[in-house]
Amino acid sequence: MTEFELIEQVFAPLGGARPDVALGIGDDAALLRPPAGELLVACVDTLVAGVHFPPEMRAADIGYRAAAVNLSDLAAMGAQPRWATLALTLPAVRPVWLRQFAQGLRMALAAHEVALVGGDTTRGPLTISLQLLGSVPDGVALTRGGSRVGDAVFVSGSLGDSAAGLSLFGTAAPARSPAAWLTGRFRRPTPRLALGRALRGHASACIDVSDGLLADAGHLAERSAVQLRLWADALPRSTALLGLFDPDTALRWAATGGDDYELCFTVPPASVAVIEGLQRRLSCRLTQIGEVRAGAGVVLYGPDGSQCHWPNSGYRHF
Amino acid sequence: MTEFELIEQVFAPLGGARPDVALGIGDDAALLRPPAGELLVACVDTLVAGVHFPPEMRAADIGYRAAAVNLSDLAAMGAQPRWATLALTLPAVRPVWLRQFAQGLRMALAAHEVALVGGDTTRGPLTISLQLLGSVPDGVALTRGGSRVGDAVFVSGSLGDSAAGLSLFGTAAPARSPAAWLTGRFRRPTPRLALGRALRGHASACIDVSDGLLADAGHLAERSAVQLRLWADALPRSTALLGLFDPDTALRWAATGGDDYELCFTVPPASVAVIEGLQRRLSCRLTQIGEVRAGAGVVLYGPDGSQCHWPNSGYRHF
Numbered sequence: 001m002t003e004f005e006l007i008e009q010v011f012a013p014l015g016g017a018r019p020d021v022a023l024g025i026g027d028d029a030a031l032l033r034p035p036a037g038e039l040l041v042a043c044v045d046t047l048v049a050g051v052h053f054p055p056e057m058r059a060a061d062i063g064y065r066a067a068a069v070n071l072s073d074l075a076a077m078g079a080q081p082r083w084a085t086l087a088l089t090l091p092a093v094r095p096v097w098l099r100q101f102a103q104g105l106r107m108a109l110a111a112h113e114v115a116l117v118g119g120d121t122t123r124g125p126l127t128i129s130l131q132l133l134g135s136v137p138d139g140v141a142l143t144r145g146g147s148r149v150g151d152a153v154f155v156s157g158s159l160g161d162s163a164a165g166l167s168l169f170g171t172a173a174p175a176r177s178p179a180a181w182l183t184g185r186f187r188r189p190t191p192r193l194a195l196g197r198a199l200r201g202h203a204s205a206c207i208d209v210s211d212g213l214l215a216d217a218g219h220l221a222e223r224s225a226v227q228l229r230l231w232a233d234a235l236p237r238s239t240a241l242l243g244l245f246d247p248d249t250a251l252r253w254a255a256t257g258g259d260d261y262e263l264c265f266t267v268p269p270a271s272v273a274v275i276e277g278l279q280r281r282l283s284c285r286l287t288q289i290g291e292v293r294a295g296a297g298v299v300l301y302g303p304d305g306s307q308c309h310w311p312n313s314g315y316r317h318f
Numbered sequence: 319m320t321e322f323e324l325i326e327q328v329f330a331p332l333g334g335a336r337p338d339v340a341l342g343i344g345d346d347a348a349l350l351r352p353p354a355g356e357l358l359v360a361c362v363d364t365l366v367a368g369v370h371f372p373p374e375m376r377a378a379d380i381g382y383r384a385a386a387v388n389l390s391d392l393a394a395m396g397a398q399p400r401w402a403t404l405a406l407t408l409p410a411v412r413p414v415w416l417r418q419f420a421q422g423l424r425m426a427l428a429a430h431e432v433a434l435v436g437g438d439t440t441r442g443p444l445t446i447s448l449q450l451l452g453s454v455p456d457g458v459a460l461t462r463g464g465s466r467v468g469d470a471v472f473v474s475g476s477l478g479d480s481a482a483g484l485s486l487f488g489t490a491a492p493a494r495s496p497a498a499w500l501t502g503r504f505r506r507p508t509p510r511l512a513l514g515r516a517l518r519g520h521a522s523a524c525i526d527v528s529d530g531l532l533a534d535a536g537h538l539a540e541r542s543a544v545q546l547r548l549w550a551d552a553l554p555r556s557t558a559l560l561g562l563f564d565p566d567t568a569l570r571w572a573a574t575g576g577d578d579y580e581l582c583f584t585v586p587p588a589s590v591a592v593i594e595g596l597q598r599r600l601s602c603r604l605t606q607i608g609e610v611r612a613g614a615g616v617v618l619y620g621p622d623g624s625q626c627h628w629p630n631s632g633y634r635h636f
Binding site for chain 1: 340341350351354357358363364365366391395403404435436438441450452459462526
């Protein structure tokens with residue numbers, strides 16, 4: 001079997017069985033049937049070895065994570081994911097690595113019924129670029145630009161776990177230990193797709209927390225031309241994070257650690273009760289962490305009413 | 319200006335002004351309006367520095383080429399290109415390089431009215447992955463799978479120029495010289511989009527020549543479950559190629575050199591006259607280079623009726 005045939009064999013099972021795929025992997029391009037009356041939603045995210053994940057990370061986790069961080073972008077738009085294409089750059093074809101990578105990718109894509117419909121495999125330093133396509137009914141997509149003064153600011157799940165988990169990466173952690181749970185939050189983040197769709201018509205703006213809460217809330221504030229006032233006390237922190245780290249470190253990670261892939265969204269006062277209902281229905285913790293005011297930027301208030309500052313807030317791509 | 323702002327500023331003008339872009343660069347994902355009743359066409363291609371182009375290639379040429387090789391995939395499907403997203407991995411942000419890259423990319427995209435609607439910029443070894451989205455009316459897309467016994471095999475333009483041009487890369491060549499023309503064919507290939515669309519309803523199968531004629535004709539033969547018999551004498555070679563290289567080298571490049579980005583397609587006998595008309599209308603050389611027979615694979619016959627063989631036919635990705 002040539003390496004080319006191996007790659008075909010490894011990725012063919014990720015083609016899925018969606019009726020909206022007219023032609024999948026194997027031609028010059030894929031042919032897809034977008035649903036009538038819906039907008040197409042398109043995004044791309046790249047993971048570079050040594051930059052976005054430790055080079056020693058397991059292949060299955062790399063594959064899973066590549067899909068999860070992209071699915072998170074569609075979640076933030078309130079979209080239904082449908083199709084993916086993969087641009088995979090590899091230093092060499094190692095069959096075991098490739099099969100495990102595909103297995104992790106498949107697990108994350110199959111959980112949301114996404115079909116891999118094409119791609120390009122090239123030789124070079126390990127780089128994974130995944131493109132996701134989804135759809136959303138016209139007029140209900142969530143964007144970063146709709147927050148209004150008086151809205152409540154919410155976030156899903158807990159914050160800072162992934163940054164803490166990355167700091168523990170490579171240390172020996174017994175299965176089911178808090179440390180293993182935290183590294184798991186880095187290795188296999190949970191994209192909040194059901195939540196994103198449930199927020200259609202309720203949230204006024206939404207973003208996924210990939211660069212760190214303060215940085216991403218800043219993008220939302222900028223696009224909406226408002227100020228977000230956040231309360232440090234309210235930032236949801238997991239038992240594992242609080243058990244393994246001192247309160248200052250835990251707060252810093254919750255506020256500025258990247259890779260959470262939770263959703264940060266704003267809600268008009270009239271819809272706050274809906275959010276409380278959603279929390280129960282989706283079994284997903286949803287916490288109000290602040291409010292929208294007139295002004296610009298993000299301000300984080302400590303329990304004593306003073307502003308919190310960190311020298312480097314949020315992940316910088318360069 | 320931060321590097322992040324620079325990147326935004328450089329790529330924003332590539333957003334174009336398409337009415338089918340509901341939301342472009344700047345949110346978690348783009349929102350696009352696919353045309354009613356058409357299929358969506360999606361492809362991705364990656365260029366790695368030192369693998370797909372010489373590291374010293376000019377930034378504007380790299381940007382142009384990244385778009386052109388992707389547009390060529392849509393041409394091979396008979397599609398109308400619409401939108402692009404860019405996954406750009408850079409070792410460092412060099413403003414001049416970035417502006418020139420964007421300028422080259424813009425030139426190639428704007429020539430076909432393609433809007434850049436999103437992307438991801440990351441730090442790492444120079445890697446450009448472009449995703450293109452287009453559309454094609456349902457039922458008329460060109461695929462690799464429709465060749466029938468008795469069809470004629472055609473190719474557009476001339477073959478082998480790009481491989482010859484790459485071999486001359488970096489040598490001093492006066493402007494307008496044959497050597498400069500050949501390197502230009504490598505640096506800025508011409509995607510055959512108008513031809514691809516004109517072949518709808520006429521070609522039985524189509525592929526773009528990216529890995530080399532024999533390799534790509536082989537893909538077409540395999541998908542169509544036929545044999546392609548090609549005539550070495552008929553392979554179109556440019557005056558520049560024949561003027562600078564001996565006939566054996568020119569033939570080898572025409573048959574196996576990659577990066578031509580011409581279209582190789584098959585046509586039922588009843589449609590051959592249409593192809594001759596197209597040649598005039600599109601001012602694009604279209605040459606019959608063989609015929610479709612029962613069997614498998616690709617056979618290239620020399621002028622004396624013997625089969626031509628080369629040890630390595632076609633570009634191997636690994």
